[in-house]
Amino acid sequence: MKKLINDAETVVDEMLDGMVAAYPDTVRRLPDTQVLVRDGAPVDDKVAVVSGGGSGHEPTHAGYLGEGMLDGAAAGEVFTSPTADELEAMVDACDSGAGVLLVIKNYEGDVMNFETAGEMVEMEGTEVAEVVVDDDVAVEDSLYTSGRRGVCGTILVHKAAGAKAAEGADLDEVQRVAQKVVDNVGTMGMALTSCVTPEKGEPTFDLGEDEIELGIGIHGEPGVERTEAMSADEITEELTEAVLDDLELDAGQEVVTIVNGMGGTPQMELFVVNRRLQELLGERNIETWDAWVGDYMTSLDMAGCSITICAVDEELKSLLDAPAETPALTVR
Amino acid sequence: MSAPNDAGAAAVAAAENVADRIEAEREHLTDLDSAIGDADHGGNMARGWQAAAEAVAGLDNPTVEAVVKTAGKTLLSEVGGASGPLYGGSLVFASAELSDGLTAESAVAFAETYLEKVQDRGDAKVGDKTMVDALVPAVHTFKKSVETDDLPPVDALAKAVAAAENGVAFTVPIRAAKGRASYLGWRSVGHQDPGATSTLYIIEELLATAADHLNQEIPSVDADSPTIPEGEASGE
Numbered sequence: 258m259k260k261l262i263n264d265a266e267t268v269v270d271e272m273l274d275g276m277v278a279a280y281p282d283t284v285r286r287l288p289d290t291q292v293l294v295r296d297g298a299p300v301d302d303k304v305a306v307v308s309g310g311g312s313g314h315e316p317t318h319a320g321y322l323g324e325g326m327l328d329g330a331a332a333g334e335v336f337t338s339p340t341a342d343e344l345e346a347m348v349d350a351c352d353s354g355a356g357v358l359l360v361i362k363n364y365e366g367d368v369m370n371f372e373t374a375g376e377m378v379e380m381e382g383t384e385v386a387e388v389v390v391d392d393d394v395a396v397e398d399s400l401y402t403s404g405r406r407g408v409c410g411t412i413l414v415h416k417a418a419g420a421k422a423a424e425g426a427d428l429d430e431v432q433r434v435a436q437k438v439v440d441n442v443g444t445m446g447m448a449l450t451s452c453v454t455p456e457k458g459e460p461t462f463d464l465g466e467d468e469i470e471l472g473i474g475i476h477g478e479p480g481v482e483r484t485e486a487m488s489a490d491e492i493t494e495e496l497t498e499a500v501l502d503d504l505e506l507d508a509g510q511e512v513v514t515i516v517n518g519m520g521g522t523p524q525m526e527l528f529v530v531n532r533r534l535q536e537l538l539g540e541r542n543i544e545t546w547d548a549w550v551g552d553y554m555t556s557l558d559m560a561g562c563s564i565t566i567c568a569v570d571e572e573l574k575s576l577l578d579a580p581a582e583t584p585a586l587t588v589r
Numbered sequence: 590m591s592a593p594n595d596a597g598a599a600a601v602a603a604a605e606n607v608a609d610r611i612e613a614e615r616e617h618l619t620d621l622d623s624a625i626g627d628a629d630h631g632g633n634m635a636r637g638w639q640a641a642a643e644a645v646a647g648l649d650n651p652t653v654e655a656v657v658k659t660a661g662k663t664l665l666s667e668v669g670g671a672s673g674p675l676y677g678g679s680l681v682f683a684s685a686e687l688s689d690g691l692t693a694e695s696a697v698a699f700a701e702t703y704l705e706k707v708q709d710r711g712d713a714k715v716g717d718k719t720m721v722d723a724l725v726p727a728v729h730t731f732k733k734s735v736e737t738d739d740l741p742p743v744d745a746l747a748k749a750v751a752a753a754e755n756g757v758a759f760t761v762p763i764r765a766a767k768g769r770a771s772y773l774g775w776r777s778v779g780h781q782d783p784g785a786t787s788t789l790y791i792i793e794e795l796l797a798t799a800a801d802h803l804n805q806e807i808p809s810v811d812a813d814s815p816t817i818p819e820g821e822a823s824g825e
Binding site for chain 1: 662671678
């Protein structure tokens with residue numbers, strides 16, 4: 258499989274240098290780490306919001322560094338959690354003394370390394386709080402993970418928590434709004450093709466020409482159902498219904514939706530999916546307050562998409578609408 | 590057991606012995622992990638312990654606490670994944686129990702804190718087919734041997750090794766409930782858990798180092814039965 262890389266060993270390092278070169282006014286790299294922080298971190302008197310995880314999900318995580326979103330983003334190796342000492346360095350670099358919120362996706366390695374780092378910085382007197390995002394409705398009661406995975410809904414957590422922190426709220430308040438998003442968001446994804454990791458160089462799983470996989474994660478881990486190819490509308494119906502069944506929304510509820518590309522799917526197709534998603538919500542009298550379409554949390558070159566739905570109230574609406582200035586997301 | 594600085598030198602030797610042993614068992618651990626995991630346990634652990642042995646050899650003041658803490662921090666940064674926090678993070682936190690040096694009592698406190706951290710972090714019980722299946726019987730046997738049976742350290746450690754061996758054997762027939770092996774469900778049955786196995790190797794090297802340090806033969810012992818306190822096993 259052809260890849261635009263030099264060496265699988267150095268791909269993360271080279272990517273990070275390239276990001277810094279692209280956004281020199283927005284992000285900087287902590288020396289001797291794979292951690293990027295927003296320029297100006299730590300921001301005086303502001304609660305820091307930090308995240309991180311394996312590489313290969315770009316623009317997650319460092320793409321959301323900046324005004325109104327993340328203060329720090331730690332990049333692990335491809336599909337591998339950052340180590341606890343890197344996370345510790347990130348927290349130290351971002352803490353202004355007002356405390357640090359750790360936004361963690363529910364994957365075993367991520368949770369353990371973040372919690373270890375959190376305990377270590379607490380021993381040094383830094384105040385930390387955490388939220389664990391587990392929005393993937395596909396894998397509940399499945400053999401594939403302990404609990405639900407954290408996927409694209411994490412971006413809304415970054416946005417809401419980042420906005421709350423920018424308002425000057427304290428750590429408890431920032432954690433509260435982050436948890437509010439976690440409690441109200443659901444996601445389900447699907448794959449048309451497997452991803453190809455730089456190290457392995459071949460598809461992680463075999464998917465036939467006329468097969469698709471539903472309920473996929475973001476690391477090429479198996480989905481919950483392999484089925485024959487369907488039309489965009491049918492796929493959208495499958496994903497939307499799975500998420501709505503989980504959220505149990507009342508008619509009249511306002512939501513934010515994300516149609517997220519997995520890295521190998523053109524915008525054309527994402528908009529086709531969004532069209533049907535909005536029709537389905539309309540049929541159920543669920544009101545879309547905002548619809549996001551694009552590549553927000555990818556899985557290397559996997560073709561496919563995920564659908565995220567988040568129920569919003571006045572507070573979340575104002576936080577998601579607040580200004581943000583980051584490489585991957587700008588709200589004015 | 591011995592004076593603090595003396596114990597520090599023994600701790601450095603222990604790290605080297607563990608690193609050598611894990612390197613020797615690297616392929617075996619990777620084979621065990623490819624059956625039910627993602628085939629990186631041998632390589633990750635070997636790389637981590639090699640770095641840990643080098644780091645502690647370079648310490649200016651190798652107190653036993655400093656050696657254990659440094660080894661733990663190095664494992665955290667080199668091993669990664671879930672094993673980094675489990676093996677390394679737990680060492681970092683438990684090292685505080687050794688701040689007044691190494692005695693039989695502080696060794697028990699260290700072992701108990703280490704176990705507590707591993708269980709806390711991994712959220713695993715006996716019977717989940719993880720390192721906890723070797724660690725729980727080893728730690729409880731060590732504690733009982735020191736506190737109740739009043740055995741000298743080497744004999745207590747030998748009992749702990751025998752208990753850990755039983756624990757490793759116990760992981761073969763059971764179904765994994767935690768970790769990557771749990772993805773396999775019933776297909777994990779019949780395979781020995783790599784984490785329990787590497788944990789046994791580490792405890793065996795602690796025994797060998799202690800025996801060497803105290804100029805004693807390694808006694809041959811049988812594990813007491815049962816070695817798992819009531820209420821520790823997970824229900825079916």
